[in-house]
Every structure is written in structure tokens, then in C-alpha cells.
Amino acid sequence: MRPFNAILNTISRKLHLTVTRIQNIWGFIFLLPALILLCIFKIYPMLLAFRYSFFEYDLISPERFIGLENYRFLFSDDLFKQSLGASLYYVVGSVVPIWVLSLVLALAFNRAMPFKNVLRSIYFMPVVMPAVVVAVLWQFLFQPFGVFNAILNIFHIPAVNWLSSTSMAMPSLILIGIWRGVPYFMIIFLAGLEAIPKEYYEAATIDGANAWKSFRFITLPLLKPTMALVMIMSVTIGIMVFVNPVIVTNYGGPAGATRVLPLYIYQTSFEFYKMGLASAASIVLFAIVMVFTLIRFSVSNEE
């Protein structure tokens, strides 16, 4: 490092660089490896996908420029619309309960209680479990003679076709998403809650504010940055759901009811070899996430 440092010092002396500028250069040097990896594995493939979305390309034959044809096909394709609808259904169905439940749990765990850390760890377990293990586990819970139907049977409630009914398959996936998502976002909310100074609550108590008013006028406003983060992250994670529709409902079944957009993209690219069309669908997915993120940011800025 010393020779390198000496070279840098010589350069900075010759270029008359300030200390701040030198620090910035050092910062950039430390960031460089991560930036290179990000460019190679994220930015470049994204740019490539954008380019391919204007081409006909099957991985083998030479690519052919077709302009906006892939986009025109997508928006006239009923299967794409079905997948888009499935993704939106999943996102709306899963993120709202996730926001509410994770906040409620975070508020509960933010209070003094016995075995708090042990309980927090237990609640966090679904997050650390590998996605495939979670999928297989829930698949068995949802089986016709699985645990859920056995419980319903105890109460003489007719068995539910959790995974084999077009109307129930998506709610079943949403249930898994909520189970896995709540503890993750609970931790983010907890971090936000712990950052709120205790003095604010003490002052409010002295002023006669009850628990609801403290929550309404202190907790909620000060949690807004955390909420924005949770909203963007949960929508992004929700719209990218892939493993569960593949494993739990067997590639988006029944009758395509859980064939979400990422699965449509995967099958179009690696099963149908229509890389251009799959790239166009990826760009649409990217645009949806970007639009939501921009809306959320603009709302935050206005507030």
C-alpha cells in the first residue's frame, strides 16, 4: 500500500488536490470493486435486456431487429395480461397486510416484555429459512389431507382446495408471502422505532397524551421514512415473487391462476426461447416498479 500511497501523494501534490478531494478519491477507490461487480452483473444485463426487447432472439439464431413488435405483442397477449393481473393481485394482497402486521409486531416488540429477544428470534425464523424449504413446507401444509384441512376438519368445516382451485391458489400464495414478509419488515420497523428519541414520548406523557395520540402524532410521523422504505421494498419483493408459484403451485397452476409476471418472463425466455419477448416483459416489470417508487418518492417529498 505504501508505494501506492506515495504515488497518490505525488499526484495530489502535482495536481494541487485538497484533502477532501483526496478523501473522495480514496472513497471511490474503495467503492470501485463493488461498482465493477454491480456494472457487470446488474447494469450491463439490464441494458442488454433493454436492447434485446427490440429484437427477435432465441439464444441460438442471429438476433433480428423488430422495433416495438415485442411490446405490441405483449399488450395484445391475454396470457401476459393474466400474468400481470396475477402479479398485481399478489402484490396488493400481500403488501397491505404485511405493512399493518409488521408494524403491529414491531410496536409490540418495542415494549418491555419477558424473553423479548428470544421471541424476536423465533418470529424472525421464517426469514432465515431458505425460500425453497419454505415452499416445500407450505406445499405440504396445503395438501388436501394436510395440516390446514385437518384443523378445519376438527371444527367440521369442509376441506378447502388450497392449491387446486383457481380462486384459492393465489390467496394461498399470499398467505405464504405474508408469513415470510412480516418478520422481515418487522425488523426494519423496529429499527425505525428505536431511532425515535424516548424524550418525545416522555414530553407527550407529561402533556397528557394517551397511547393512541403518542402513536398518531409521534410514532407515525417519525416513522414515515421507514414506512417509505418498507413500502418500496415490499412492493419490489412482492412483484418479484417466483419460487412459490414454481414449487407450491407447480409453475403457476392451476390453469395459470398463479402464473405471475416473473414466471411468465422465465418461461418465455428459458422454456420458449423467446428472449426478445421476455426482455420486453422484464422492461415492463421494471417500469412498474420504477413508477411505484417514483410515486412514493414524490409523495414523500411533498410531505
Add this chain to the structure above:
Amino acid sequence: MIKLNKKAISVLLLISLLSVSLLTAWVAIPTLTAAEEKAVAAPAAKEEPVTIEFWFHEFAPEVERVKELAAQYSAEHPNVKINITSAPLADYTQKLSVAMATGTGPDLYDLGTWFMSTYQTKKMMAPVQLDVFGWKTLDDARKAYIPGTLDGLIYDGKLYAIPVQMNSFSLFINNKIFTDAGLDPVKDAPKTWDDLIMVAKKVQTVKDGVVDISGFDFSANGANWHMFMFEPILHQYGGEILDANGKVIVNNEAGVKALSLMKKIVVDEGIGDAVRTNAAGTKDKYYENGKRAMWENGPFAPFGFSKDAQIVKDGYTASPLPQLKDGTPSTLLYGFAWTVNPASSEAKQKAAWDFIRFATKDPQKWLTSCGFFIPMVGWTDTAEAQKTPFLDVYVHDASLGRYLVVSEYYNEISQAITRAIDKVLLEKADPKAALDTAADEINKAMKKQ
């Protein structure tokens, strides 16, 4: 070391030739004799070392068998090393596609017969080197196999792969469930779909309002399995998914009749349980656990049973796949064939084809070790083969076998058909409407490159 003079060599060659002639006349299987094997063995020991990358989808008994064969082959051909890679089918298919597309594919690989058209169209398979197998023409190859069983591997007059597992589907019966219901698993095995409905009703039991032991279930789970169940019935009605010109005709009268029959069995007659038929991850379990009286599957199925499975205790009988009373006798024919990457070097291609020849020369061993049926002619008549349980059934059903639809759009087709079947069996949709939608989806997929 014995030194042979020219005369002795000539005599030996003559004897060898005579032996070859006699053997080929006696045995119907046109496989190679030891002398021929040496003659075509590739590459010779003096040649450069060759390393073959061999990928195949994972099936535990097959992995063991391939390891054993690779070791044997390398022992006989010290300059040839075979590296084996296997992965579960879904992962394998994706990995193979990407690798082939990016020029990093293996030299030798196995491929589901339903993918053959896609791979052949994209020039990812090399034509079989017939001389390696001792064949002069394609007809010689055809003669070595049960008629029709190579059809799905031939494109433009060239054979592109060698079948290692070419299963037909038969009807597997749980013996105990049958005998408990006063039926004989052999004599009372249903011959037609109407018989099947009748027999299934006798053996099916209901507990707490739900099917406990199902009479029969279609294993309609996953796009391929939906096709395995649907297409044989479609063919029995004389139907096709695509006509000779590639036009979608699955929604014509035969198609509607085929799907209506499936609906009649599952929905109208209440045979089995449409829900558990479709339940992901359990298609094999109900039969294995003694909760299904009849089930469609291939000769490999018993090799997947765990040792303490209920079906092992109950016992099973394989029976020919039910047919229509006045239909065209037809069953399914599908499986996996081994093929070679055309991008590999000449030496690797030659060695890979020779390894395939070496690996497939003992069909009996494949059946007894993995349950894979290689549809070569001749070997099933041997005394040893005749000892294999239900071999006559497997041969019978294979001889009636028809390949799944051959199209480079197979994946799109199978998914469209799957959605149609799901709608009909699970949502009680009208078969004609469901197939019309499927036909539209297939047409659209075929138009979009």
C-alpha cells in the same frame, strides 16, 4: 505375447466374420459383436486423450448405472475420460438450454423426447454416426427397434439420438385394494375406459365425505404429465394436436371427445379426486401409500417406491393401458434419449457415440436396474428377460406407443393444454371452450418468434 503371422490373422478374421454372420442371423438384435466393437471402438488407445462431458437428468438408479458404465468404458478405452454431471429435471433442462445456447454445453447429454424438435430445429444435436452402431442405413437402425419407437428422434431422414428410456404408460393396479373389493387384479383389470369407470367405482371408498381410496386418478400434475394423460386418449379418438401441416386441430371433435372423457371420469362419475390429482408434489404418493387403486405410469415407477411403502406391501400388477371400445389402439411413448453436441470436436463426438453404443447394448440391465425400457427388438425374448415382471405388458404398450406432439413449440403447446385440462377438471369448464382457448394460445405462440 503371442505373435500371429498373416495366415493366422486371415484365418482368425475369417472365423470372426463367420461368427458375426451366424450371430446376426441368429439374434435379431443388430448390435455389435466383440470383434465389431473393437473395429469401431473410438478412439483407439494410441489416439489423443479425450474427455467427454456428460450431462443427464437425475434419477438415483440411473446415476449409479451411468457411473458404472463410464468406469467400465474408461477401463476399456483408457484414453477416454467421462465426466458426469446430473441435476434434477427442471434445473437440468434450464441449465442445459442456457449452456447449449452459450456454447458451453456438454459433449453428450440426455434429452426428453418432447424437446427433440426444439433442439433439432436449433441445431443443438448431431446426427447419429450410424457406423459406430454397426448400421449402414437408417433402415438398419429402425430394424433394431420396435417399429415406430424411433420416429420422434428422426428429422429429415436423420436419426439424432439413441433412446435410453423409452417408456410407454401402463395401468398399475394395487393388488390389495382389488382383492379387498373381491376383484382379481389380472382378470378384472379394465380393458377399456368404460371398464375402468365400472371397476373404479367398485374399489373407491369415501370417508367423511371425501375420497379416501380413489378408484383411479389421472396424474395430471405439471405440463408434461397433463400431456401424458391427454394425448393417448386424443390419439385413441383419432385426434391430433397439430395436423400434418402444423395447423392446430386439438379443438376439433376428437379433441373435445378426449377431454370430455377425462371430465366424465373425474367430474361426472366422481372417480378419484380432481384436487389431489392436481396437488403439486403428491402425484405419486397416493398410489405409493395405498390410497389409489389404479394409476397410469411407466415401468420406472416401481423403482421410485421406498422399500417400506404401502404399495410394496400391497403388491402391484401392471396391465395394458385402457383403450376406447371402438377407437384406435394407442398409448403414450416418451422418454429420454442420449445425443451429442454438434459443436464438440470430431474425436469427442465419435467417442460419445461409441459410449452410447456401449451403454445401451444391454437393455435387460437397464430394465432391472432402473426400470428403463429400451425398445430394442430381440432382447425381450430371452429367457432372462422373460423373468422380468410385466415385461409383456410394457412391450405391448410400447408397441402401441405414439410420441407426444412433435413441434418446436412443444412447451407452449403443453402449457396451453395443461390450462385447458385444469379448467375442465378443476373448474368444470366446457371442454370445447377450454380447447378453443388453448388452440388460440397455441396459434398465437406459433406465430410469435
